[in-house]
Amino acid sequence: MIAIKNVRKVFGEGQNQLHALDDVTLTVERGEIFGVVGPSGAGKSTLIRCVNMLEKPTSGSIKVNGIEMTTLTNQELRKARQRMGMIFQHFNLLSSRTVAENVAFPLEIAGYDKPVLEKRVKELLELVDLSEKISAYPAQLSGGQKQRVGIARALATRPDILLSDEATSALDPQTTISILNLLKELNRTLGLTILLITHEMEVVRQICDRVAVLKNGKILELGTLNELVAQPGSYIAKSLFPSEETMLVHPGAVGVTIYFVGDAADQPIIASLVRKFDLDVNILGGSIQNVGNNRIGRLQVEMIGHQTSQALDYLRNLGLRLEVI
Amino acid sequence: MDISIMIPSLAQAAIDTIYMVGFATIFTIIFGLPLGILLVITDKNGLAPLPFLNKTIGTIVNMARSLPFIILLVLVIPFTRLVIGTTIGATAAIVPLSLAAIPFFARIAETSLREVDKGLIEAAQAMGCTICQIIFKVLIPESISSLVLGVALTIISLIGYSAMAGAIGGGGLGDLAIRYGYQRYETEVMIATVILLIAIVQVIQLLGDRMAQKMARR
Numbered sequence: 128m129i130a131i132k133n134v135r136k137v138f139g140e141g142q143n144q145l146h147a148l149d150d151v152t153l154t155v156e157r158g159e160i161f162g163v164v165g166p167s168g169a170g171k172s173t174l175i176r177c178v179n180m181l182e183k184p185t186s187g188s189i190k191v192n193g194i195e196m197t198t199l200t201n202q203e204l205r206k207a208r209q210r211m212g213m214i215f216q217h218f219n220l221l222s223s224r225t226v227a228e229n230v231a232f233p234l235e236i237a238g239y240d241k242p243v244l245e246k247r248v249k250e251l252l253e254l255v256d257l258s259e260k261i262s263a264y265p266a267q268l269s270g271g272q273k274q275r276v277g278i279a280r281a282l283a284t285r286p287d288i289l290l291s292d293e294a295t296s297a298l299d300p301q302t303t304i305s306i307l308n309l310l311k312e313l314n315r316t317l318g319l320t321i322l323l324i325t326h327e328m329e330v331v332r333q334i335c336d337r338v339a340v341l342k343n344g345k346i347l348e349l350g351t352l353n354e355l356v357a358q359p360g361s362y363i364a365k366s367l368f369p370s371e372e373t374m375l376v377h378p379g380a381v382g383v384t385i386y387f388v389g390d391a392a393d394q395p396i397i398a399s400l401v402r403k404f405d406l407d408v409n410i411l412g413g414s415i416q417n418v419g420n421n422r423i424g425r426l427q428v429e430m431i432g433h434q435t436s437q438a439l440d441y442l443r444n445l446g447l448r449l450e451v452i
Numbered sequence: 453m454d455i456s457i458m459i460p461s462l463a464q465a466a467i468d469t470i471y472m473v474g475f476a477t478i479f480t481i482i483f484g485l486p487l488g489i490l491l492v493i494t495d496k497n498g499l500a501p502l503p504f505l506n507k508t509i510g511t512i513v514n515m516a517r518s519l520p521f522i523i524l525l526v527l528v529i530p531f532t533r534l535v536i537g538t539t540i541g542a543t544a545a546i547v548p549l550s551l552a553a554i555p556f557f558a559r560i561a562e563t564s565l566r567e568v569d570k571g572l573i574e575a576a577q578a579m580g581c582t583i584c585q586i587i588f589k590v591l592i593p594e595s596i597s598s599l600v601l602g603v604a605l606t607i608i609s610l611i612g613y614s615a616m617a618g619a620i621g622g623g624g625l626g627d628l629a630i631r632y633g634y635q636r637y638e639t640e641v642m643i644a645t646v647i648l649l650i651a652i653v654q655v656i657q658l659l660g661d662r663m664a665q666k667m668a669r670r
Contacts (some may be wrong), residue, residue, distance in 0.1 A: 148488070179578055181574055181578060204578065204580075205580035205581070205582065207580075208577070208578055208579065208580035209579065211578070213575070213578040213579075215570075215571060215575060216564070217571050219569070219571040219572050219574065219575035221572060221590065221593065221594060222594060222668075222669050223593040223594055223596065223642040223667075224593070224668055230578075231578075232579065234581040236579050236580055236581055236585060236589075265669075266669055266670040273656070288580075398592075405660060
């Protein structure tokens with residue numbers, strides 16, 4: 128649906144050159160929620176702006192629905208942009224227009240007739256659950272409400288792609304969750320493909336199907352959330368399970384960090400170890416998180432006994448990833 | 453001056469001032485606002501970067517603004533004759549007044565338009581707006597209250613300039629104050645015109661503030 132290939136973006140010239148994007152390649156499939164995470168200054172904003180050509184890539188190819196974006200004429204580009212919605216960190220609503228007029232804006236641009244337009248605006252405000260604010264001005268709304276208007280506006284012309292530029296970064300945690308739920312629901316009910324960039328792991332954890340980690344303009348990791356979490360030492364794993372303290376393992380014991388994904392998280396592994404291999408198992412630390420529809424956990428244990436190597440093989444055979452200290 | 457003469461003279465002078473300033477304001481907005489818009493969009497980071505045009509307009513605007521009004525008044529006499537047919541009278545004064553206020557207002561409009569959040573322009577671009585649509589549906593509506601205050605400021609400056617229009621027989625309150633109050637030591641005329649001028653300026657500022665406040669939806 129969105130195919131980004133070997134995209135580079137260079138700002139400035141000569142000594143002051145900055146490679147905001149350095150050979151980025153990724154594909155967003157139809158109907159998925161794809162997240163790009165990374166620290167600020169990683170090039171995330173530049174990347175999402177390249178998709179609708181708010182920034183022109185220095186080189187490389189960007190195809191949206193099979194259309195090469197980098198070579199479009201201005202007029203073709205405007206048409207192509209009308210088929211993509213975009214939401215922003217600071218909402219970017221027109222302060223001089225009411226909620227209804229803001230949502231109507233892209234419809235005016237696309238040349239809708241007034242009766243059709245009014246009907247569509249009502250529909251959209253129902254969709255984002257904001258019908259009672261139809262004639263309010265943005266200044267009278269809370270952050271979450273403003274973002275709902277932003278979403279309604281982005282979806283007005285029935286695009287099949289939504290670009291989300293740090294859409295929840297200016298919101299409090301609770302509002303963030305309600306906006307994420309709305310996005311997830313829109314993804315499911317409308318089959319909306321969402322490409323989002325964020326620096327909040329919470330967003331990734333809540334709604335992303337696949338993730339790319341961007342740092343210094345390069346993609347470091349790319350895959351489904353489960354794959355990346357299960358990769359010991361990955362940026363995603365480290366970010367979702369922070370405060371990795373050094374384990375103090377007793378002499379003679381074997382320390383191991385076990386990563387669980389999906390079904391494995393529901394198995395009574397510790398009990399099995401104790402029973403099958405006659406080990407003393409001592410839990411040193413751990414956490415379990417819900418990621419998307421999965422439970423993902425990390426457990427740090429030390430094992431004391433004669434059959435520790437068999438125990439480790441057993442765990443590996445269960446499909447768990449291990450890090451032995 | 454006798455009161456029975458002073459009142460009609462004051463009234464006539466006030467009408468002349470309003471006539472000169474009113475028309476000059478209209479021409480100033482008609483020409484100054486597009487200039488301000490051009491200055492914003494042709495900027496190197498603007499919607500349609502045209503650095504050469506931007507520099508050229510900027511330089512002309514600066515040159516026009518650095519001329520003292522009294523000099524400009526004389527300099528444009530041939531142009532005034534070309535446009536109006538005469539160089540004397542209130543109608544003729546509209547030409548130099550407009551020429552002085554257009555670059556002034558262009559800069560004010562430029563500043564107002566630049567204050568529009570870049571994010572709004574980006575959002576409009578992401579929706580597929582043309583440059584024209586961005587100007588008329590985003591830039592102007594979003595800066596309208598600031599533009600209105602700019603117009604009030606321009607009108608008040610024009611009233612100040614119009615005092616000098618007496619030099620070419622334009623009439624008006626300023627002219628009356630100079631001729632009677634200053635040159636003939638008729639202090640009461642001076643006081644009356646000054647009070648009238650203060651009142652007019654106050655009313656314009658008040659109207660400007662009110663309108664701007666009503667238009668701001670923040």
